Amino acid sequence: MDNEIKIKIDGLSFFYNEHRVLNNITAGFPEHTITAIVGPSGKGKTTFLMTLNRLWESISEARMEGRVEIRFGDRFHKIYDPSYPLSQLRRLVGMVFQVPNPLPMSIYKNVAFPLKLAGMKDKNIISGKVETALKRAFLWEEVKDRLTDNAFALSGGQQQRLCIARALTLGPEILLLDEPTSSLDANAGAVIEELMLSLKERCTLLMVSHYLDQVKRIADTTMELSDGKLLEYPNS
Amino acid sequence: MMDRVLEKVVAGFSWICAMVLLGTVFCIVGYLLINGLGTINVTLIFGETDPVDALLFRKQVFDGLFPAIVGTFALVALSVSFAVPIGIAAGIYMAEYCRGVLKRVFSLFFDVLAGIPSIVVGLFGFSVAIFLHNYFSSRIYPCLLISALSLAFLVLPYLIRTTQISLENLPEDIRQTAPALGATKLQNIFYVLIPRSLSGMASGVILSIGRCAEDTAVIMLTGAVTMVGVPKSVFSNYEALPFYIYYISSQYSNKQELLSGYGAAIILLVICGLLFTVAFFVKHRLAYHALYRQ
Numbered sequence: 001m002d003n004e005i006k007i008k009i010d011g012l013s014f015f016y017n018e019h020r021v022l023n024n025i026t027a028g029f030p031e032h033t034i035t036a037i038v039g040p041s042g043k044g045k046t047t048f049l050m051t052l053n054r055l056w057e058s059i060s061e062a063r064m065e066g067r068v069e070i071r072f073g074d075r076f077h078k079i080y081d082p083s084y085p086l087s088q089l090r091r092l093v094g095m096v097f098q099v100p101n102p103l104p105m106s107i108y109k110n111v112a113f114p115l116k117l118a119g120m121k122d123k124n125i126i127s128g129k130v131e132t133a134l135k136r137a138f139l140w141e142e143v144k145d146r147l148t149d150n151a152f153a154l155s156g157g158q159q160q161r162l163c164i165a166r167a168l169t170l171g172p173e174i175l176l177l178d179e180p181t182s183s184l185d186a187n188a189g190a191v192i193e194e195l196m197l198s199l200k201e202r203c204t205l206l207m208v209s210h211y212l213d214q215v216k217r218i219a220d221t222t223m224e225l226s227d228g229k230l231l232e233y234p235n236s
Numbered sequence: 237m238m239d240r241v242l243e244k245v246v247a248g249f250s251w252i253c254a255m256v257l258l259g260t261v262f263c264i265v266g267y268l269l270i271n272g273l274g275t276i277n278v279t280l281i282f283g284e285t286d287p288v289d290a291l292l293f294r295k296q297v298f299d300g301l302f303p304a305i306v307g308t309f310a311l312v313a314l315s316v317s318f319a320v321p322i323g324i325a326a327g328i329y330m331a332e333y334c335r336g337v338l339k340r341v342f343s344l345f346f347d348v349l350a351g352i353p354s355i356v357v358g359l360f361g362f363s364v365a366i367f368l369h370n371y372f373s374s375r376i377y378p379c380l381l382i383s384a385l386s387l388a389f390l391v392l393p394y395l396i397r398t399t400q401i402s403l404e405n406l407p408e409d410i411r412q413t414a415p416a417l418g419a420t421k422l423q424n425i426f427y428v429l430i431p432r433s434l435s436g437m438a439s440g441v442i443l444s445i446g447r448c449a450e451d452t453a454v455i456m457l458t459g460a461v462t463m464v465g466v467p468k469s470v471f472s473n474y475e476a477l478p479f480y481i482y483y484i485s486s487q488y489s490n491k492q493e494l495l496s497g498y499g500a501a502i503i504l505l506v507i508c509g510l511l512f513t514v515a516f517f518v519k520h521r522l523a524y525h526a527l528y529r530q
Contacts, residue, residue, distance in 0.1 A: 058415065090418040097413075101409050103414075113414075113417060116427075117414065118418060
């Protein structure tokens with residue numbers, strides 16, 4: 001891999017109460033690649049993703065040690081530094097969940113939601129960004145005539161692409177995907193896989209997956225998380 | 237084999253319980269309707285006064301239920317508007333901000349508050365009114381405002397609890413949706429968590445409306461009387477339907493008077509139904525505005 005390192009992790013350990021989930025992980029992830037993280041269920045794969053956007057911090061009784069640095073622009077930022085703004089981090093590190101989680105509002109409002117959170121007011125800019133995000137998520141053609149419909153009217157696969165579009169609205173540099181196809185049928189999953197490959201161009205993708213065949217198809221690197229250690233998976 | 241019998245027995249028992257409840261409701265409402273429906277007419281509500289004059293508050297009604305109806309509406313509106321903002325804000329605080337020992341202490345206090353009998357709340361309101369009368373102004377006496385404040389205290393714990401529980405029951409993935417997109421805690425609460433738990437909060441509000449409309453113990457000690465007409469201000473005495481029903485049922489002098497009590501009960505039921513419907517629509521409009529507006 002010749003690409004430059006985007007994410008640097010150093011001595012990362014994670015605990016729920018006194019139960020150690022991640023044990024002294026040190027790793028680097030090159031930019032514009034897809035890294036798949038495999039491993040047994042319930043062993044901290046989702047937790048590992050959440051250490052990269054600090055989403056675990058709302059969980060009580062969770063504790064983390066170690067350092068996570070991400071390169072935005074031309075230098076590395078310590079994302080756990082108190083001076084690093086959390087909302088900016090979350091805008092640059094998008095996340096897609098296992099079960100599609102659109103908000104109970106229209107398709108358009110879902111995609112525009114992060115812009116609203118960021119305080120953007122200009123209607124023209126917003127609708128431009130919504131259109132771009134939907135196009136990048138391969139959803140524009142299917143929804144352009146019914147943007148005001150309730151997002152729950154979409155199929156599961158479409159909902160998941162809507163969530164990806166929503167995560168893309170603010171132009172993130174890293175996209176974390178937590179088993180993004182596991183709640184979908186094979187066809188809907190294939191569209192998402194294709195979509196992830198196309199997103200490599202702008203983002204660095206980290207994906208948790210259970211399907212080894214899926215991992216083989218799209219991942220540049222595969223890592224296995226087991227016993228709290230993150231190791232390069234053999235045969236990848 | 238035993239398992240299957242047990243399954244059937246439990247299901248059957250549950251069905252019977254539901255039927256008993258439903259049957260009781262039908263019996264009560266039916267009994268009210270049979271006894272009271274015949275008495276409901278313009279005279280019961282407006283007495284000898286011209287209805288148009290009464291509705292425009294040009295003339296007082298002293299021999300009908302109109303002042304009690306107005307009083308009940310005023311009482312519910314006032315108490316709910318005192319209690320809802322405070323109750324919902326406290327519920328949000330309990331669910332989203334309060335942690336640890338403090339949360340346990342507050343929970344205990346709210347449970348104690350919920351367990352206080354309404355007659356005690358009424359006595360407290362009465363004592364406050366007397367205290368204010370003695371030490372601040374002799375023009376303060378038990379009145380609509382004191383009643384509304386006491387009732388607000390009575391329903392606060394329900395509002396706090398329903399708000400808190402409906403927020404706390406939101407699944408983790410809904411909680412994390414907005415923060416993952418860069419929302420601050422406050423943005424998450426206002427844009428996602430509150431809209432998603434509106435129906436739970438609305439049920440708390442509906443419960444409190446019902447409680448304010450029906451409670452008698454509080455108001456009989458804090459300012460409800462018979463025969464004063466429509467209240468002129470929040471500092472005056474007032475009439476209310478539950479108090480009228482209580483008064484008639486304990487003091488009636490002939491059958492006709494007793495029957496007018498049934499009539500009043502039906503009117504009270506209708507008013508509660510009306511208020512519930514309003515609350516229901518407000519909830520839907522709110523959800524629409526919070527979520528779907530383009």
